[in-house]
Amino acid sequence: MNGATAILESLRREGVEVVFGYPGGSVIPLYDALYDFEIDHILTRHEQGAVHAADGYARASGKVGVCIATSGPGATNLTTGIANAYLDSVPLVAITGQVRTNLIGTDAFQEADIHGITLPIVKHSYLVKNAADLPSVLHEAFYIARTGRPGPVVVDIPVDLTIADVEYDPDGAQKIDLPGYRPTVKGHPKQIKAAAQAIAEAERPVIFAGGGVISAGGSEQLRELALHAHIPVTTSLTGIGSFPEDNEELSLGMLGMHGTRYANYAVTNCDLILGVGVRFDDRVTGRIAAFAPGAKVVHIDVDPAEISKNVAVDVPIVGDAKSVLADLLVQLKKHELSPERHLPWMRQVADWKKSHPMTFRREEDGEIMPEFVVKTISDITKGEAIICTEVGQNQMWAAQYSRVTRPRHFISSGGLGTMGFGFPASIGAKIARPDALVIDIAGDGSFQMNIQELGTAMNYRIPVKVCILNNQYLGMVRQWQDLFWNKRYSATCIACQPDFVKVAEAYGAQGFRATRADEVEEVLRVAFASDEPAVIDIRVKREANVWPMVPAGGAIDQMLGEEDR
Amino acid sequence: MKHTLSVLVENKPGVLNRISGLFARRGFNIDSLAVGETEDPKYSRMTIMVDGQDQPLEQVTKQLHKLINVIKITDLDPATSVDRELVLVKVKATAENRSEIMQIAEIFRAKIIDVSKTMLVIEVTGTREKVGAIMKLLRPFGIVELVRTGRVAMSRGTELT
Ligand SMILES: Cc1ncc(C[n+]2csc(CCOP(=O)(O)OP(=O)(O)O)c2C)c(N)n1
Numbered sequence: 001m002n003g004a005t006a007i008l009e010s011l012r013r014e015g016v017e018v019v020f021g022y023p024g025g026s027v028i029p030l031y032d033a034l035y036d037f038e039i040d041h042i043l044t045r046h047e048q049g050a051v052h053a054a055d056g057y058a059r060a061s062g063k064v065g066v067c068i069a070t071s072g073p074g075a076t077n078l079t080t081g082i083a084n085a086y087l088d089s090v091p092l093v094a095i096t097g098q099v100r101t102n103l104i105g106t107d108a109f110q111e112a113d114i115h116g117i118t119l120p121i122v123k124h125s126y127l128v129k130n131a132a133d134l135p136s137v138l139h140e141a142f143y144i145a146r147t148g149r150p151g152p153v154v155v156d157i158p159v160d161l162t163i164a165d166v167e168y169d170p171d172g173a174q175k176i177d178l179p180g181y182r183p184t185v186k187g188h189p190k191q192i193k194a195a196a197q198a199i200a201e202a203e204r205p206v207i208f209a210g211g212g213v214i215s216a217g218g219s220e221q222l223r224e225l226a227l228h229a230h231i232p233v234t235t236s237l238t239g240i241g242s243f244p245e246d247n248e249e250l251s252l253g254m255l256g257m258h259g260t261r262y263a264n265y266a267v268t269n270c271d272l273i274l275g276v277g278v279r280f281d282d283r284v285t286g287r288i289a290a291f292a293p294g295a296k297v298v299h300i301d302v303d304p305a306e307i308s309k310n311v312a313v314d315v316p317i318v319g320d321a322k323s324v325l326a327d328l329l330v331q332l333k334k335h336e337l338s339p340e341r342h343l344p345w346m347r348q349v350a351d352w353k354k355s356h357p358m359t360f361r362r363e364e365d366g367e368i369m370p371e372f373v374v375k376t377i378s379d380i381t382k383g384e385a386i387i388c389t390e391v392g393q394n395q396m397w398a399a400q401y402s403r404v405t406r407p408r409h410f411i412s413s414g415g416l417g418t419m420g421f422g423f424p425a426s427i428g429a430k431i432a433r434p435d436a437l438v439i440d441i442a443g444d445g446s447f448q449m450n451i452q453e454l455g456t457a458m459n460y461r462i463p464v465k466v467c468i469l470n471n472q473y474l475g476m477v478r479q480w481q482d483l484f485w486n487k488r489y490s491a492t493c494i495a496c497q498p499d500f501v502k503v504a505e506a507y508g509a510q511g512f513r514a515t516r517a518d519e520v521e522e523v524l525r526v527a528f529a530s531d532e533p534a535v536i537d538i539r540v541k542r543e544a545n546v547w548p549m550v551p552a553g554g555a556i557d558q559m560l561g562e563e564d565r
Numbered sequence: 566m567k568h569t570l571s572v573l574v575e576n577k578p579g580v581l582n583r584i585s586g587l588f589a590r591r592g593f594n595i596d597s598l599a600v601g602e603t604e605d606p607k608y609s610r611m612t613i614m615v616d617g618q619d620q621p622l623e624q625v626t627k628q629l630h631k632l633i634n635v636i637k638i639t640d641l642d643p644a645t646s647v648d649r650e651l652v653l654v655k656v657k658a659t660a661e662n663r664s665e666i667m668q669i670a671e672i673f674r675a676k677i678i679d680v681s682k683t684m685l686v687i688e689v690t691g692t693r694e695k696v697g698a699i700m701k702l703l704r705p706f707g708i709v710e711l712v713r714t715g716r717v718a719m720s721r722g723t724e725l726t
Contacts (some may be wrong), residue, residue: 115579119586124633127578144633180575180636305627 003131004033006166007095007157010138010173011039016066018042018057018431020050022077024070025110026097029162042431042460045452047074049424051081052450055090056425059411060386061432062217064091064145071097072110075156076117080418082152083121087415088238089215091150093141098158101129115156123151131164135173143176148183149303150215183302187319187327195274195298195315196331202272202296204345205231208255211238211414212277212301218322219243219407222276225329226250230339232349234263236278237399240410245403246383249350253358256284257550258396261356261559264550266349267292268557275299277321280310281415290555300324358400361562363541366516370394370469370540374401376521377439377467381528385437386411386429390422390446392476394469396546398441409436420449426464427457437465437528444470445494454507457533465527466535468500471542479545483560504535512536567596568622569641569648569718571726572611575634576602583632584611591625593617597650597715608636610726612648612717639726641718646726648718652689652696657707659683666706673699684709 001009007030011019018040023031034041044050047069054065065085069078075096085092099108115127124144126137134157141153199205213222219242226233226243227250233243234252245251252263267273273295278284285291291311298315299307307316317324339346360371374397377385383403389395389412404410411429413421426440440447447468457464469475478492501511510532514523520538527534548559574580581600588595596614603610615622626638641648658666663685670677670687673695679686689699693716700708719726 116582119579119583120590125579129578178633181633303631305624305631309624 001166001168002029002033002162003134003157003164003166004029004162005037006134006168007138007162008033008037008039009168010135011066012037013170013174014139014142015063019066019068020044020053020057020428021068022047022050022070022074024074024097026071026099026159027068027162029159030068030095030097042427042456044424045455046450047077048081048420049427049450049453049456051078051092051094052084052418052421052424053428053431053456054092055081055085055421056388056411056428057432058090058092058428059425060408060429062215062408063432064093064142065428066093066095068095069097070110071099071114071159072112075114076112079118079121080416082118082154084413084416084418084421085152086121086123088211088413089150090152091145092152093138093145094152094154096154096156098127098156100160101158104158114154118154121152122154125154125156127156128158128161131161131166134161134166135168136175139174140176140178144178144181148181149212184304184318185320185323187300187317187324189327191315191317192324192327192331195317195328196335198272198296198298198315199229199231199274199332200335200337203342204269204271205229205342206252206266206270206273207231207233208235208267208273208275208278209233209239209242210236210276210278213239213242213321214277214407216277216302216321216323218277218320218325221322221325221329225325225332228329229332229337230342230346231274232266232346234259234267236281236284236414237412238414239278240399240412241404241407244405246405252349254399256556257286257552258400258546258548259556260358260400261548262349262352264556264559265352265356268555269348270295272296272298275301276325277301279306282310285310286550286554286556290557360547363517366518368514368517368520368538368540370397370471370544371401372517373467373469373520373538373540374398374441377441377524378402380521380525381437381439385409385439386426386433388412388422388426388429388438388440390440390442391417391419392443392446392474393471393479393544393546394441394443394446394475396476397469400546419443419446423447423450423464423466424453424456426466427453427462430462430464440464440466442466442468443475444468444472444497444500445474447500448497451503454504454509454533454535458508461533463531463533465533467524468535468537469540470500470537471540471544472497473542476546478543482543482545483549484551500535500537510534513539515539566617568615568617569643569646569716570613570615570626571639571641571718572613572629572635573603573637574609574611575636576607576609577634580609580634581611583634584629587628587632588615588625591628593625597713599715599717612715614716639720641720641726645724646718646720648692648716649690650693650696650713650716652711652713653678654687654689654700654703654708655710656685656687656703657683657709658685662706666703669699669702675699
């Protein structure tokens with residue numbers, strides 16, 4: 001077979017069913033092989049769309065997402081998406097075409113050193129020089145992308161290799177020999193015992209769960225442990241869904257800058273924080289010195305470099321969240337854990353929840369509050385939809401008011417905060433989960449960053465629903481200008497915008513609009529009920545802000561609320 | 566504090582790039598870096614001198630470990646390791662002071678490897694301290710050019726690096 005077919009054969013054996021991509025000169029042979037190969041290809045309208053769709057596919061399914069781009073501009077168009085996957089630890093294999101081997105280094109037409117460009121934003125990368133290496137490199141790439149702390153792997157392939165003769169030897173190709181890569185799965189038993197001891201002794205414990213729980217498939221183990229030990233759980237943005245938010249007693253929602261007050265108060269006052277698959281990002285911790293100041297820190301993470309990177313850890317456990325949580329539960333069961341042991345704490349937490357609930361003002365003149373839209377979406381979908389988000393206020397409102405009860409049902413660009421991620425990601429998610437209702441909660445700014453993917457949604461009839469919380473502002477930046485820069489709205493008003501209903505219709509999709517609060521539910525119901533891609537333009541209160549908020553660099557229990565204005 | 570890291574890596578293209586890039590990104594300055602094949606051509610060894618003053622070195626070694634091609638990292642303790650550096654230095658020399666310079670070289674067991682009418686090229690091998698000492702003595706004659714390989718190091722005795 002030729003190199004191109006060998007690449008696809010490797011993908012097939014890795015269980016790949018669909019790839020996202022965009023063709024060009026250096027990948028024509030690869031696309032030729034794809035033409036009648038049993039792997040589906042989704043042609044996006046921009047390479048950024050392809051990589052985000054592969055990312056959304058990976059997050060929704062737990063499988064490795066795959067995208068393809070041609071050399072030069074095709075490859076460089078992937079970079080934002082690669083960085084996005086890197087910061088959120090999403091398993092991705094990005095295959096890029098490269099100019100012919102003998103032209104590399106000559107500034108040939110459409111030559112870009114994508115291997116070099118992406119070095120700081122990949123888990124690993126390859127520039128393949130011999131066609132014979134293609135199968136083993138691809139299997140290695142998948143292995144690296146999905147094991148340990150998942151992440152993106154770039155495989156750059158000169159076009160001449162894809163037309164060379166290659167022998168595909170399945171046994172040889174799939175043998176992994178990586179002496180420098182041995183991720184730890186099992187946690188150290190001594191450390192796990194120490195953690196169990198610390199948890200049993202704690203009077204004011206809190207669990208802080210992150211995306212690592214979801215990527216390890218450890219949500220069930222987390223739930224069991226939290227319920228058994230009766231410990232409240234807060235999550236990071238990417239950890240949303242790792243613990244059922246309909247558990248009224250134990251779920252504290254999101255932590256950090258726009259987290260719930262009760263989560264922030266609980267973490268600030270706890271005497272033990274069990275961090276699982278989290279990286280204590282600055283958006284979560286606020287001022288480090290004031291973060292959980294009296295707490296013993298137990299940290300479970302598959303990546304040893306995350307331990308004590310931002311927050312000093314007392315009991316570090318390196319290992320896969322699922323495996324460690326299961327072992328930790330076994331150890332915890334050896335302890336006497338009466339629910340009375342931390343009754344005052346649980347009362348205190350319940351008190352905070354009662355006195356500082358997540359509520360928002362309802363406008364009387366029919367103006368639509370963005371929080372109300374998210375809450376309505378969550379209510380009418382009974383929390384069962386897959387919620388993707390863009391970036392900005394829409395993302396924070398989505399995080400605050402969607403009641404997510406299952407892992408892989410909240411998909412958001414956490415680490416990189418990439419506007420334009422949500423819509424293509426929702427397309428990927430819908431392909432991974434055709435049975436699920438997939439909704440992109442969007443801002444009007446973010447949606448316009450990858451609006452061209454309406455073409456993709458129509459091309460393949462992928463019925464995702466884009467709900468634009470349309471404030472005609474780059475809202476989150478405007479909010480900072482409002483609060484900290486004297487309302488000087490420099491370059492944040494984007495009232496000049498297309499008629500989104502007409503844009504949708506121009507693509508052949510359905511377009512809806514709501515301008516009054518009493519229209520919202522009906523419009524959403526109709527849009528969600530159809531089998532077509534739909535854009536719902538919801539005109540929200542233009543200068544609504546996200547509350548509560550911790551000013552950048554502040555202590556997380558010092559939150560501003562609307563009442564402080 | 567200066568650290569000498571001995572890093573065993575797979576001998577693959579781009580590895581040096583990954584490693585130097587990582588140091589730069591995490592805010593560490595590399596004082597010197599020497600690299601070459603090991604006894605097994607599949608592997609290379611890098612000896613990296615780095616200043617760990619402002620930030621703990623731990624974070625950078627952990628990040629290094631995450632690189633797929635990095636196999637082993639040893640933070641060499643000066644007490645239990647030996648290290649050498651090779652330096653070529655071009656010194657101004659006249660008929661009058663040439664023999665004095667040659668005497669200095671001899672004391673330090675350095676070699677004169679090139680002689681011209683007005684210059685000498687001297688090869689010095691030794692620890693940083695030794696190299697520093699001879700440079701101090703040569704400086705008054707006029708050092709015109711200096712190149713150094715960077716430190717290479719290994720554990721003493723039967724211990725493997
Ligand atoms: C690609 C990219 N560019 C710029 C930013 C900076 N930024 C963060 S939020 C935001 C505003 C987003 O506006 P919109 O999508 O309309 O959402 P809103 O905040 O109004 O809900 C901007 C510009 C970003 N996160 N990503």
